[in-house]
Amino acid sequence: MSQPLKCPNPNCPYLFDPTGVPGGVVLTCTRCAMRFTLGPPAPTAPAPIPGSPTAPATAPPAPNFERIESRPPEEADTRSRRDQMLLDRGNSSGRMTVFWVVFTLAVLLGVGITIYFRAFHTPSVNPKDLATQLRNCNIAFDPPATPWERNPDLEAKLGPPIQIAYSRTQPSAYIAVGATPFEDRNPRLSELRLGISKPLSKIYSPDTIAVTKIEGAKWLGQDANPAFAFLATTEDGRKISGECHAVSYKGVAYWSICWADELDFAAVVSEFDDIRSRFRLLKEREKWQPREAQMTTFGGHAQQYLILDAEGIWKEDRRPEDQTPPADLHLIGKIKRVGTDSMDRQLAAELWAYVIENPGGDPLAAGQQYIESLRTAEVKAAGDQYVVGFEVLTGDSESDPPTDIVEPTSAVVRLKSTVQGSRDQSRLIIVSALPMGDKLIVVRAQCDYKDHEFFELKLMQLAGSLRPSQ
Numbered sequence: 371m372s373q374p375l376k377c378p379n380p381n382c383p384y385l386f387d388p389t390g391v392p393g394g395v396v397l398t399c400t401r402c403a404m405r406f407t408l409g410p411p412a413p414t415a416p417a418p419i420p421g422s423p424t425a426p427a428t429a430p431p432a433p434n435f436e437r438i439e440s441r442p443p444e445e446a447d448t449r450s451r452r453d454q455m456l457l458d459r460g461n462s463s464g465r466m467t468v469f470w471v472v473f474t475l476a477v478l479l480g481v482g483i484t485i486y487f488r489a490f491h492t493p494s495v496n497p498k499d500l501a502t503q504l505r506n507c508n509i510a511f512d513p514p515a516t517p518w519e520r521n522p523d524l525e526a527k528l529g530p531p532i533q534i535a536y537s538r539t540q541p542s543a544y545i546a547v548g549a550t551p552f553e554d555r556n557p558r559l560s561e562l563r564l565g566i567s568k569p570l571s572k573i574y575s576p577d578t579i580a581v582t583k584i585e586g587a588k589w590l591g592q593d594a595n596p597a598f599a600f601l602a603t604t605e606d607g608r609k610i611s612g613e614c615h616a617v618s619y620k621g622v623a624y625w626s627i628c629w630a631d632e633l634d635f636a637a638v639v640s641e642f643d644d645i646r647s648r649f650r651l652l653k654e655r656e657k658w659q660p661r662e663a664q665m666t667t668f669g670g671h672a673q674q675y676l677i678l679d680a681e682g683i684w685k686e687d688r689r690p691e692d693q694t695p696p697a698d699l700h701l702i703g704k705i706k707r708v709g710t711d712s713m714d715r716q717l718a719a720e721l722w723a724y725v726i727e728n729p730g731g732d733p734l735a736a737g738q739q740y741i742e743s744l745r746t747a748e749v750k751a752a753g754d755q756y757v758v759g760f761e762v763l764t765g766d767s768e769s770d771p772p773t774d775i776v777e778p779t780s781a782v783v784r785l786k787s788t789v790q791g792s793r794d795q796s797r798l799i800i801v802s803a804l805p806m807g808d809k810l811i812v813v814r815a816q817c818d819y820k821d822h823e824f825f826e827l828k829l830m831q832l833a834g835s836l837r838p839s840q
Contacts, residue, residue: 379404503533507549507622508655509590512648518641528569531625536645541634545645548625554661557623558770560824562616563596565625574602574610584613590624590651592617601632611635613642620655660773669839672698672725675804675811678835680774681828684721695744698811699723701832705824719817719825721832728810734781737803737812744814745787749795757790769826778834780804784826786819798822802833811836 374385382402398405504511513520517538524535524544531548548565550557570579579602587597594615602610612629626649628642629635666679668686683703687693690700701721729736746758763784780802789795796819804811813836815829 377402377404378406504549505652505654507533507551507624508620508652509549509622509624510650510652511547514641514645514648518645528572531565531623532569532627538638538641541630541637543628543630543634543638543641545626545628545642547627547646547649549622551622551655553621555773556621556660557618558824559595559768560770562618562623562625563823565623566596566614566616566627569625570600570614570627574604578603584615587615589615589617589626589646590619590649592619600629602629608632613639615646619651620658621660622655624649665774665776668699668701670698670723670725670811673806673809673811674839675723675806676835676837676839677701677721677723677813677832678776678837679832680776681772683828684832690722693722694748695724697722698725703825703828703832717817717821717824719815719821719829721813721815721829723836724812724814726810726812728805728808733803733805733810734783734801736810738783738785738801740812741799741801741814742785742787745797745799749789756792756795759788759790761786761788767826767830769823769828771827772831776831776835778831779837780813780834782830782834784830788819796820798826798829800826800829800833802836804836804838806838 374387376382377384377399379399379402382399382404384399384401396405396407501510511534514536517540518536519538521535521537521544524537524546525532528535528546531550532546533548535544535546537544546569548569550565567576570576579600581598581600584594584597584599587594589597594617597615598613600612600614602612604610609632610629611632612627612635614628615626617624626646628645630638664682666682666684668677668679668684669675671690677699679701683705684701685703687700687702690697693700699722703719703721705717724740726740742760745760749756749758763786767784782800782802785799785801787795787797787799798817798819798821800813800815802813802815804813813833815833817825817829
């Protein structure tokens with residue numbers, strides 16, 4: 371009796387009878403549909419002689435199972451699709467990795483190129499950027515053609531207020547132009563001068579520069595002041611010729627400085643004229659108006675007199691009696707230098723009014739004598755060895771004019787006070803006087819002499835406004 375065999379599927383309990391099943395036949399389980407081979411076919415051997423003792427007895431094949439398929443066809447299809455999906459996902463992941471590697475390398479390459487060009491490449495000038503920059507200063511510019519080229523190194527060397535510089539070679543020549551808008555006032559004459567002298571001093575020593583005024587000069591359709599030709603000497607002894615122009619329009623200051631070797635200047639002067647003509651005023655500030663000045667009146671304490679301030683830069687010291695000698699009125703004025711380095715100081719000036727006994731005679735001469743005695747006493751207090759001198763200044767002043775005009779009511783005298791051996795003690799002193807009965811009001815307006823170009827006309831107007839209050 372043959373022994374039943376169990377289906378090779380461990381989850382299937384089906385038993386079948388292997389008797390009479392030849393080896394190598396593929397069977398299918400009638401319960402779980404698992405397909406399997408009962409065993410390999412038996413090898414073919416020579417037929418034994420009947421009755422021979424070596425003839426084997428007939429026996430069923432050994433149950434040697436070989437699994438061919440252990441799942442239904444539909445399950446196999448599902449697994450095949452999943453395997454393909456995993457394979458596709460692996461391929462996609464590989465492609466994404468390659469993409470990010472390439473992308474990262476491209477970014478790093480771009481950053482490297484940017485750093486290189488910023489460090490070693492001078493960028494070309496975008497005309498629109500320059501046009502926008504100049505438009506804020508109410509001006510437009512048509513760049514010149516070759517051989518003139520923008521010179522950023524020269525612009526950086528000259529610094530504010532210069533905004534744009536051009537140069538050429540064979541022969542070498544240079545031109546620099548700048549502009550600065552002022553919010554609520556016109557630029558002062560001293561500021562127009564400073565816009566030329568400051569950048570010019572960065573290329574040539576001021577001690578080597580000789581200037582000649584250009585009469586009737588114009589630029590941008592406006593009168594140029596200052597306007598001058600200059601001759602400078604380089605450190606190696608070469609002579610340099612140049613021209614400078616400054617104008618003011620609608621609260622904006624404009625500067626032009628051009629130069630070349632003295633022997634080449636005549637050959638390029640027409641090119642300088644052409645480049646200046648390429649700048650033109652716009653109409654961006656046609657409605658601009660300076661801030662209206664507000665008149666401030668300062669009155670005397672011991673006597674009835676007035677001092678008028680049309681610029682709004684003067685403040686009253688409420689304790690004039692603390693001055694030496696005691697004053698009846700003490701004013702302090704300060705102005706800020708616009709367009710200069712942050713290291714430049716704020717400029718200051720002072721005014722004192724004294725009430726003294728009226729000695730009679732010419733009040734201005736008496737007032738001058740009194741102020742000179744005060745100044746001499748101040749210097750002598752520091753040491754008897756100091757010698758004080760006074761010079762009466764005549765002629766027109768070229769300092770900043772006041773922003774608003776006050777009609778003078780008192781005559782003034784201008785003095786330059788010097789101290790032998792001490793340049794720091796030089797002073798500009800403006801004196802006025804007003805007799806009031808047996809008293810004489812004497813005004814002394816003063817600043818450091820090195821600042822006289824900023825204050826002289828302002829002090830003259832302030833001292834000259836001395837008048838009775840009734």
